[in-house]
Amino acid sequence: xxxxxxxxxxxxxxxxxxxxxxxxxxxxxxxxxxxxxxxxxxxxxxxxxxxxxxxxxxxxxxxxxxxxxxxxxxxxxxxxxxxxxxxx
Numbered sequence: 001x002x003x004x005x006x007x008x009x010x011x012x013x014x015x016x017x018x019x020x021x022x023x024x025x026x027x028x029x030x031x032x033x034x035x036x037x038x039x040x041x042x043x044x045x046x047x048x049x050x051x052x053x054x055x056x057x058x059x060x061x062x063x064x065x066x067x068x069x070x071x072x073x074x075x076x077x078x079x080x081x082x083x084x085x086x087x088x
Contacts, residue, residue, distance in 0.1 A: 002037045003038045036049060036054050038054070041059070
């Protein structure tokens with residue numbers, strides 16, 4: 001799941017669960033390996049997500065989609081991509 005927010009979603013209000021609470025519930029019922037990629041559009045430096053398979057990204061560009069794919073493949077794929085990068 002890719003979740004776009006300015007992270008105002010960090011608190012529960014009006015009796016609603018936080019996104020973290022809904023993800024925890026979903027993982028418990030359906031898929032413990034479910035990924036969440038939070039894209040913080042404002043960049044306050046706060047986040048609500050914790051645990052494995054969470055990824056917090058501040059800002060946006062089309063490269064975010066490539067990063068998400070690499071993140072889900074594991075830290076090794078990120079390191080390999082960085083090491084293979086040639087400065088032009």
